[in-house]
């Protein structure tokens with residue numbers, strides 16, 4: 001019913017010096033009905049602007065936006081059948097929680113008993129029943145957050161818009177609310193567009209994720225696909241923690257050469273890279289796909305590089321081991337029992353089925369068919 | 374030691390402040406005390422710091438000889454209406470300049486600000502001609518009120534104040550199907566209450582004490598405001614100190630009461646001015 005579609009949407013701002021700044025560039029995507037889509041990216045990349053354009057709080061400079069089957073370009077926010085949860089919650093400070101929840105419904109001239117019932121239902125779902133007669137300033141951060149969600153729920157919209165709703169909560173509450181939001185999505189059966197700069201929030205909540213950088217969409221994919229098949233170096237470096245390692249290599253005659261190692265590539269890799277004969281490439285490998293030599297896990301010994309351990313961080317569940325390859329610092333996520341010590345020369349094995357190659361110029365991933373594991 | 378130095382500094386500051394307070398309060402004290410001694414009657418022309426005989430005669434003479442009740446009423450009408458119009462228009466305009474986007478917003482605001490740079494003396498004569506000759510408003514409430522319906526200074530103050538209110542609330546209300554005027558009336562005004570109270574109090578005090586414009590526009594005794602009337606009374610009757618003092622007391626009493634009743638807001642007003650230039 002309520003898809004959200006962006007067609008070549010762009011947003012330009014004109015600043016005080018009459019210079020135009022493009023906040024969102026050539027944005028194209030389709031959010032399916034009842035889908036939970038997360039927009040993620042670094043600060044200032046245009047996430048909030050995109051969300052505001054869906055809400056109608058900001059008018060796009062070019063392009064079309066559709067909600068459901070309607071082009072909503074000229075529709076007022078109240079007519080778009082959306083509800084929004086703001087980062088600072090934006091609760092009306094002079095109204096009680098009950099008044100906050102019912103304000104929108106009153107404006108829509110809904111009958112009193114309907115409003116009362118909707119407020120009651122929503123406050124029960126969110127555990128706000130005993131707080132209805134308080135003012136927002138008498139609530140804790142987590143409770144205010146629930147009220148903000150409640151105000152959206154009572155509207156019963158086609159599309160929910162969330163702008164970093166958890167960023168003002170402490171870490172523990174954030175995890176709890178994350179779970180509650182996921183449950184809420186199942187219960188509400190509504191389309192949700194959710195903005196965050198926290199990639200863990202994005203990975204755990206989103207059915208699909210839109211990764212943005214500098215106003216441009218980098219990739220739209222499921223969490224697994226983003227992790228396994230990042231479109232480019234930005235996505236690869238943004239998703240996953242610690243981020244993917246990048247190593248400068250030169251490709252020649254089916255072999256890659258880097259500082260401290262040279263090895264022959266499997267057949268399918270070499271085939272995909274044949275256009276790059278004699279050229280520089282960037283090899284990408286995630287920290288969790290590097291192994292200390294003691295735990296080989298079936299990884300052939302041929303794909304190994306040797307370097308001096310620079311730093312070891314013990315996190316309890318794992319050890320993060322840092323070492324240098326050429327100019328770049330590389331991280332390996334090793335088993336906590338691994339014996340890595342600072343200053344030690346150590347051999348690291350690469351899981352070649354998890355290795356990516358990126359074009360140096362375009363920073364795009366060079367696609368290759370993996371043998372099924 | 375350090376604490377000794379601190380005490381010395383504190384002592385000096387307190388002494389200075391007390392002295393400053395006394396200097397400030399003496400004229401006020403003298404005015405009030407003066408209005409309770411009838412030097413006119415015994416022809417001594419003397420006002421002492423403490424009256425030998427307390428008398429209400431100066432007050433009754435002031436009210437008998439003049440149209441003081443009418444003047445007070447005039448002042449009350451003019452100041453109240455101007456307070457309402459200033460709060461109303463300055464908050465609307467301030468909100469628009471702070472939070473709404475419309476073509477020419479900055480240009481209009483700059484033009485308004487520029488009018489603040491022009492001294493009132495420069496515009497006084499054209500304004501006088503406009504109000505008296507063109508609009509023919511001499512000696513009327515309209516003539517007293519119209520030129521001050523809203524001041525640019527108040528618009529500026531409200532713009533600064535309104536821009537401190539979070540924009541997300543306006544967005545939330547817009548999504549909540551609230552009309553644009555509803556947003557102003559139901560969301561912005563209640564949130565801006567502290568700022569509006571300060572503006573209201575300052576407007577009232579300013580217009581109550583205003584002298585020059587009412588002097589120019591009013592002609593008949595009946596249209597004078599209390600300040601203008603009092604000045605005229607001083608000219609007419611230079612010898613009756615007691616009654617002059619009584620008149621001055623009457624004219625300032627509402628302000629004194631207002632100040633003590635709303636002290637909190639006066640102090641707040643000082644900080645509001647301090648937030649942004």
Ligand SMILES: Nc1ncnc2c1ncn2[C@@H]1O[C@H](COP(=O)(O)OP(=O)(O)OP(=O)(O)O)[C@@H](O)[C@H]1O
Nearest residue numbers: 013014015023042043044045046047048049050197
């Ligand atoms: N009203 C505006 N006028 C001018 N520039 C703006 C305006 N709103 C946003 N921008 C600019 O557009 C860019 C994108 O802003 P946006 O708020 O969408 O970022 P974001 O991705 O939500 O970042 P964050 O994670 O910090 O919230 C920023 O560089 C910002 O400075």
Ligand SMILES: [Mg+2]
Nearest residue numbers: 047048049163
């Ligand atoms: Mg944002």
